[in-house]
Amino acid sequence: MSADDRTTPPADATRPSGAAAPARPPRQGGGPGPHGGMGVPGEKASDFTGSFRQFVRRLRPERPLILTIFALAVVSVAGAVAGPKLLGNATNVIFEGIIGSQLPAGATQEQAVQGLEQAGEDELAAMVGAMDVVPGQGIDFSALATILLAVVVVYLGAFVFGWLQGRLTAIVVQRTARTLRADAETKINRLPLSYFDRNQRGEILSRVTNDIDNVSQTMQQTLSQLVTAVLTVVGVLAMMFYISPLLAVIALVTIPLSVLVTAVIAKRSKPQFIEQWAATGRLNAHVEEMYTGHTLVKVYGHQQSALDDFDRENAALYDASFRAQAISGTIQPAMGFIANLNYVIVAVVGGLRVASGAISLGEVQAFIQYSRQFTQPITQIASMMNLLQSGVASAERVFGLLDAEEQSPDPAGGVSVQPVRGRVEFDDVSFSYRDDVPLIEHLDLVVEPGQTVAIVGPTGAGKTTLVNLIMRFYEVDGGRILLDGVDTRQMTRDELRGDIGMVLQDTWLFGGTIEENLRYGVRDGVDVDEEAFLESTRATHVDSFVRTLPDGYDTRLDDDGGAVSAGEKQLLTIARAFLADPSILILDEATSSVDTRTEVLVQQAMNALRSGRTAFVIAHRLSTIRDADVILVMEQGSIVEQGSHDELLAAEGAYARLYASQFAAPVSDGEGGEVEVPEADLASAPASAAAVDGTAPHGDDTRERE
Known part of the structure; x- marks a missing residue:
C-alpha cells in the first residue's frame, strides 16, 4: 500500500520514529492509512476498583472450580489451624509428665497442690492445679504417640488438600489466560484500521503478550x-x-497498624506500577520498530540515535520499575516488624498467665504459634498488594484493548453476490479520516466488469483511500458503494473480500514455505490442484526462479522473505493473488520497489493477472498504466479527469502535467548545457518500463544465494 497516499495528520499528532511518546490524549479520527501512524495514545486514568471488578467478572465461567478451590482451602486451612492446638496438647502431656514425676507418688493432685501451698510455692501450686497430673507418674508416651499420630494425619491431609487446591488453581489461571489471549486475538480482528493507525504495533503486542x-x-x-x-x-x-480472649485482644491491637501501613504503601506504589507497564509497552514498541526497520536505521546512520532512544525508554522503565518495587517492597519488612512486636507482647503476657495458672504451657505455645500464623497471612496479603497492583495495572491495559471501539458489525444474513461480475459503482460517496478535514466528497464513479481502472494523482489525493473503501477497511460517511448493484454494507466483509485480490507495495510474506505462502490467499474449502497451482506460478514468472532454489517450493521463508529478492517477493505476492482467482483485483503501487528489469516481469505478471478481471491500479509510474481502459486523475479526494491515456494527454490538463513532470526532465546536450525533450517525443514514448522510466537501470535484483 502506498504510504504517501494518505491525508497528513496534524503536526502535534505525529512524532519522529523512536521518540518518546508524550503523555497526551489519543488523536480523534486519525488521518493515516492502514500502515501509518506511529503516535501512542496516552494512558487512561487508573481505575483499580473498576478494573478489578472487570477482572473478577472474567472468572465467572470458572465459578464451579473456584468454589471447589474454596472448599479444599477450608479443609486444608482447618488442618493447618488444628495442628498447633494438637501440638500444644502434646506439650502439656510432656510437661505434666515431668511435673508429675517430681511430685510424691500415691498422693492425689489436690494433696500435691495443698503441699505446695503449705511450702509457700503458691505460683507453682496454682500452675499444678491447672494441670491434669498424676503425682509420681512420668510422661504418658502412649497418649503422646496418639497425639503425634493425629498431628501427622492432620498435616498430611492439609498437604494433600493444599496440593489439590494448587492444581485446580493452575487450571483456573491458565484457562482464564487462554481465554484472554483468544479474546485479544478475536478483538484485534474486529478492530478498525484507525485503531492501528493510532497505536504502535509494539505497544499492542505488549498488551497481548507481556500484560496478559x-x-x-x-x-x-x-x-x-x-x-x-x-x-x-x-x-x-x-x-x-x-x-x-485476653491474649487475642492484645494480638489484635497490631491489626489496625498493619492495615494502615499497607494502605499507605499501596497508595504510593499503584501509580508506579501503572507507569512501569506503560513504559514496558513503549520500550517494546521502540524495539519492534527498530528491529523491523534496522536496515533503514543503518542506511541513514541513526544507530546512535536509536540507541539513545532505547536508553531513554529503558531508563524510564528502570526508574518506574525501581520505584514500584522499592516502595511496595517495604510492605513485608514493615509487616515483619509489626509481627515481631506482637510476638514479644504475646510471649510476655502469656508467660505471666502460665505462672498464674490461668492457662497451660501448651496453650501458650499453641497461642504463640497461632499469633505467628495470624500475622503471616496478613503479611502475605499485604505483600500480595504488590502483585495485585502490578496485575491490575496490566489487566487495565488489556481491558483497554478489549474495550476499544470495534468496526461496525456485519449484517445478519448478509447478501451474497454469486457469481461476481465485477461491476463497481461509487454513488455520491463522501469520506474523511477526520471530521474537520474532508477528503472525498460526493464522488460518483462506475467501473464496468473487466475494465482496468488506473488511479493517479499527487500525494494525499485519496487514491489508496478509494480502494480501502471498496474493501471496507473504512466505512463511507455518505453515499454508497455497490458491487454488481448490491450495497457492500449489506454484504459480510468476508463475503466481499473473498472476491477481491490485493497486491500491495509492501510484499507481506509469512514464516513458512513458498508454497504455503502462495496458497495463503486461497479461500477455505477451495481445492487448487497441482496443475492449476503451476499454471498460476508460470503465468506470473514465479516458477522459473523458484525451481533454481535448492528446495524449490518447499524453500522456507522468514516473515520478511529474506531468502528471495525484493522483485521475487513481489512476484510471489502477485502469484498469490493469481491463485486466489479473484473477480476484482487491486494493485497498489506494486512495482515501485523493484528494478526496471524485474519491473518488466512484474508488469507482465500483472497483465496476466488482470486479464478478464475488474482491476484497480494505483500507480505513480505513469508508464505502467498507459494501457488502462480508464485513467482517473484525483486531486484532494475528487476525480478531476478521466479518460484514456491519449485522451488525457490531448486534454493538456492535470494528467498531462503529471506525465510531463515524470518524462520532461532536462537531459544533457553533451557540452554542459541542457535540452528539453520535445512534447511529441513524450507522447510517443515506448510502453516498456525499462525504456520510459526515466532512470538508469539498476540491474538484476536477484541476490546471490548461499
Missing part, C-alpha cells in the same frame, strides 16, 4: 494464596479467642 502474562502470574500467585490467607486469618483468630 503478568495477569496470569498475578492470578497464579494470589488466587490460591489469597483464599488461604483469608481463611487462615479467620480460623486462627477463632482459635486464639478460644484459648485466651
